[in-house]
Amino acid sequence: MSIETHSRRGFLAGTASAAALTVFGTGQLSAMSAFATPSKPSAEGNFIPYGAAVRSDALAADQSYREAVIADCQLVVPESELKWLELRPTPDQYRFEKADAIVDFARQNGIQVRGHTLAWYGALPKWTEQIATHADAERELIDHIETVVSRYKGAIPSWDVINEPLVDWPESAASLRPSIWAKRLGPDYLRIALETTAAVDSDARLVLNEYDVEYAGERFSAKRSALLQLLRSLRDRNVPLHAVGLQAHLFASRTIDRDGLQALLTEIKALDLDVWITELDVIDRDLPGEIHERDKLVADLADQFLQTVYEVVRPKAVLTWGLSDRYTWVPIYFKRRDGMPNRPLPLDAELRRKPLFDVIDEFRHKA
Numbered sequence: 385m386s387i388e389t390h391s392r393r394g395f396l397a398g399t400a401s402a403a404a405l406t407v408f409g410t411g412q413l414s415a416m417s418a419f420a421t422p423s424k425p426s427a428e429g430n431f432i433p434y435g436a437a438v439r440s441d442a443l444a445a446d447q448s449y450r451e452a453v454i455a456d457c458q459l460v461v462p463e464s465e466l467k468w469l470e471l472r473p474t475p476d477q478y479r480f481e482k483a484d485a486i487v488d489f490a491r492q493n494g495i496q497v498r499g500h501t502l503a504w505y506g507a508l509p510k511w512t513e514q515i516a517t518h519a520d521a522e523r524e525l526i527d528h529i530e531t532v533v534s535r536y537k538g539a540i541p542s543w544d545v546i547n548e549p550l551v552d553w554p555e556s557a558a559s560l561r562p563s564i565w566a567k568r569l570g571p572d573y574l575r576i577a578l579e580t581t582a583a584v585d586s587d588a589r590l591v592l593n594e595y596d597v598e599y600a601g602e603r604f605s606a607k608r609s610a611l612l613q614l615l616r617s618l619r620d621r622n623v624p625l626h627a628v629g630l631q632a633h634l635f636a637s638r639t640i641d642r643d644g645l646q647a648l649l650t651e652i653k654a655l656d657l658d659v660w661i662t663e664l665d666v667i668d669r670d671l672p673g674e675i676h677e678r679d680k681l682v683a684d685l686a687d688q689f690l691q692t693v694y695e696v697v698r699p700k701a702v703l704t705w706g707l708s709d710r711y712t713w714v715p716i717y718f719k720r721r722d723g724m725p726n727r728p729l730p731l732d733a734e735l736r737r738k739p740l741f742d743v744i745d746e747f748r749h750k751a
Contacts, residue, residue: 432699432748435459435498436707436730437663440482443489452707452735454493459701461498461662462486467507471532475511475524478531487539498662498703499536499543501593502529503577505563506548512564521568526580533584542589544629544662545581546574550594553603554610557617574614575623582624592618593629593662597648598689600641608648619655627658627700630693634685637670642692649696659697661690663705665728666740669718678727683739690747702744709733 436453438460443450453460464470465482473479490497503525515521533543551559560566565573578590592615597608611628618625634640652659666682693699706712708731715726725733730741 432750433458433496433701434744434748435461435496435701435703437461437463437500437703437705438486438707439463439711440465440485442711444485446710448735449708449710450489452731454495456707456731456741457495459496459498459703460486460490461500461703463706464507466499466532467501467504468512468528469507469509472509472511472528474509480535483536487536491539497536497540499533499540500662501544501547502532502581503545503565503573504547505561505566508564515564515568518568521565521573522576525565525569525573525576529577529580530584533581533588537585537588541587542591542627542660543581544593545577545590546592548594549574549592549614550607550610552596553606555606557610557613559610574618575621578618578623578625589626589658590624591627591629591660591662592625593631595631595633595663597630598632598634598640598645598692600639600644604641605644608644612648612651615652615655615657625657627660628652629660629662630699631663631705632661632665632689633663633705634666634689635670636666636668636681636685640685640688640692645692646696649693653697659693659699661693661699661702664689664702664744665705665712665714667714667718668726668728669714669720673720673722673724675727679739682727683743686740687743687747690743694747694750698750702748704729704744707731708735710735 435457436459438453438457440462443453462483465486470482471478471480487497489495512524515524533540549560550557551561553559558571560571565577569576581588581590594607594611596604597611598604615625615628649659664686666685668678668682671678671681690702706729709725709727709729710731710733712726712729714728718726720726727738730738730744732738
């Protein structure tokens with residue numbers, strides 16, 4: 385695993401807190417009537433909807449941020465609140481307070497919610513390390529998915545069911561990241577997770593979410609090849625899957641492989657799978673410090689990526705991993721050496737629109 389990848393994964397796991405106050409026993413869980421009404425359509429007309437990862441604590445405490453999300457987003461995705469570490473402090477407890485708050489906020493403001501994530505190697509509570517057998521792992525995974533998806537049925541119409549299944553430099557589709565699920569269930573955990581989600585909510589759109597497929601270089605080419613093998617394998621076995629999520633954490637120090645990415649997208653399209661852009665931001669650590677120049681380079685890189693995608697497939701949505709530079713994971717591990725603040729997102733720390741926002745807005749209005 386690269387230093388950059390490891391750092392991001394560590395941060396995302398660490399941001400998931402188990403501090404929610406309301407505790408539900410497993411026997412008490414059911415879909416909440418307050419969430420039964422679907423959100424309004426996620427975009428006006430035929431425009432590509434835009435959304436962002438949000439944090440429940442910021443929505444609760446920061447009114448200006450809350451208003452910006454309402455004004456700018458047709459979709460939101462909880463940054464950590466639907467991960468195992470947040471929801472499952474113990475094997476027999478589910479804590480939904482923070483996730484419920486985001487879903488209720490979205491419902492009240494006509495915003496759709498995406499679910500992230502049901503089966504991932506990261507952000508797992510410590511107790512999962514004690515899962516000892518195939519049967520125990522299958523039971524825990526199925527119980528978790530049934531409980532969580534049924535709770536938000538009708539309120540969360542798409543889920544990142546599988547998140548980051550492949551190692552950084554895979555040899556094939558069998559090169560799965562080490563996890564309790566891969567250890568106890570092998571590659572079958574992918575099928576179990578997808579089939580269980582489909583059984584609970586037949587209307588939900590099921591997404592396999594992956595990163596590092598857009599760049600030039602042997603490692604990234606290997607990732608594209610293994611991902612395509614994995615998608616074909618799932619299709620060949622009639623495992624339910626509707627879309628591929630491209631995370632699109634764009635590094636200014638890397639080169640986008642236009643031909644390689646477009647070849648992958650062509651094959652994804654041939655498999656009758658949709659494409660979502662799920663976690664877009666630009667890691668600006670290596671860009672010049674001057675604000676106007678840096679913001680333009682950030683926007684140009686995003687524009688290059690989006691245009692490359694759009695020439696092959698019209699994505700179902702574009703989501704950034706955060707809306708404002710006020711709340712972003714980037715400076716935790718990619719702080720600039722010149723001491724200036726990072727600027728990876730569409731709005732700056734004062735919630736002012738940046739060129740990146742304009743690029744996304746222009747892109748989503750394409751016919």
